[in-house]
Amino acid sequence: MSAALKLDNLSKSFPVGKPLFGPPKFTVKAVRPVSLTVETGETLGIVGESGCGKSTLARMLVGLIPPTTGRIEIEGRAFDNADPAAFGRSIQYVFQDPISSLNPRKTIRQIMEVPLKRLHRMNKADRARRISEIFAAVNLRDDFLNRYPHEFSGGQAQRIGIARALAANARILILDEPVSALDVSVQAQVLNLLAKLKREFGLTYLFISHDLAVVEAVSDRIAVLYFGAVVEIGRAEAIFNRPRHPYTKLLADSAPVVGRPLTAPEGKETELPDPLNPPPGCAFAARCPRASELCRQSEPQLTVMGEYQLAACHHPLDS
Template identity: 80%
Template sequence: MSDALRLTALEKTFPIRRGLFRTARGGVRAVRPITLAVPVGETLGIVGESGCGKSTLARMLVGLIPPSAGRIEIDGQALRRADPATFGRQIQYVFQDPISSLNPRKTIRQIMEVPLRRLHRMPRAAREARIAEIFASVNLRAEFLDRYPHEFSGGQAQRIGIARALAAQARILILDEPVSALDVSVQAQVLNLLADLKAEFGLTYLFISHDLAVVEAVATASPCSISAARRAEQPLGLLQQPAARPNQAVPQPDSLVLEAARARL
């Protein structure tokens, strides 16, 4: 099976600039060199604790920030100094906070039209037909198109964010903690929707999360962990929560005290 996405020694260091002329003096390594591949039609989970560089990695993959070194390949073609439109047609980003990722001054229809107009130069009639098709796929009513982002719940806003990513007709979606800001019941609905869309459109997912239970439920390829304290790419054999390491230093509560507290609640 061919790879939809391949990373080779991809890394990011942010320079520290000081002095009157903002001269770079050292830097902060946000992402250590990472090498991985996502086969076509698979879901690869990326797991790591807060601050380890997961979101920085996602932003590099969609061209929001340039990598310091390394190589990004989509369908075997290297993306070197690619323009934003090239990135947008091949790979799209679903953000963690669905409401803040939508322009509050534009209606949903205007938001949905942006990728169709800028990336594919679609005429108005074709845009309307495509938007109606996508909204039906994510189980949203057409009347929502003339509303503004603040009028929606978190789950509805995330569906709109997914619909916007689909509008670009990209085959790879970077899902950056797409359900962490949602209630548990809504999480299940969004995850089921993502699974249905993957089958319907033949999508490939890179699913970024700190929640191993979610990653274990959605990943079809062996998940990887990212840690700020070690090499970036590390397959997770027996899934272990990276955030559990600091918790080992926390004393466990006395069982009798815990039972008494539960009885009072």
């Protein structure tokens, strides 16, 4: 398998309290150096709680935010969005909020035509044919094309968003919480559609979500993000059943599951560390039951633990 997407020490810091001239007062590290590879045809799930940097990471991959350090390789070529048309044909993005990602003052047809016109320079007849094809693929009716975004429900709007991403004919899709704004019955429709499209068009997905069960259901591999860094990565079947990192275990134990009695998995009422004043060592140490002096001083690196599984922990759990 070849790599569709390769991230090498990618990081992002945001300046805080920047004066007009001169350096900013603080920097917040939204994403600490992350190295990941997404194989062609794979779905890599990324989970993490709010503020863990998963959206920042995704937006860097499509050039909406420039990275602070590191490099991105897309299908073997270095990241280059100097030519927006060539770039847009290689990677696309599906947004979290389906309604706000559609311009309220344009019809669906106008929205759908832009990528075909700008990225593929198609003429009018070709565009109409291609839009019909794509709409058939995402189970939308052609008569939706002359309506405006506010006339659609969340699930329909999200399918339009997916259709727009497909129109670019990119082989890699970044899905940023594509179903978290949807109801469960509609969520399943969209997830199944995504699975079908992947099979049909041979797509590669980077699937970002805060919902562990959803990520597990759609992904081949899953990376768990905490405080801007990957703390564990492994195969979807294994990572929540046999977590090695205590944070992954905490996440898995916190998810409400039918038939499991209610207990707070954390005794302590703990919170994320302060991003303006990050602790030295492991960011999870303050919440971790296994933390030792070592954890508070040196930051653990991702190390191979068992088959296909890596975790960044000084005191990993037994598998």
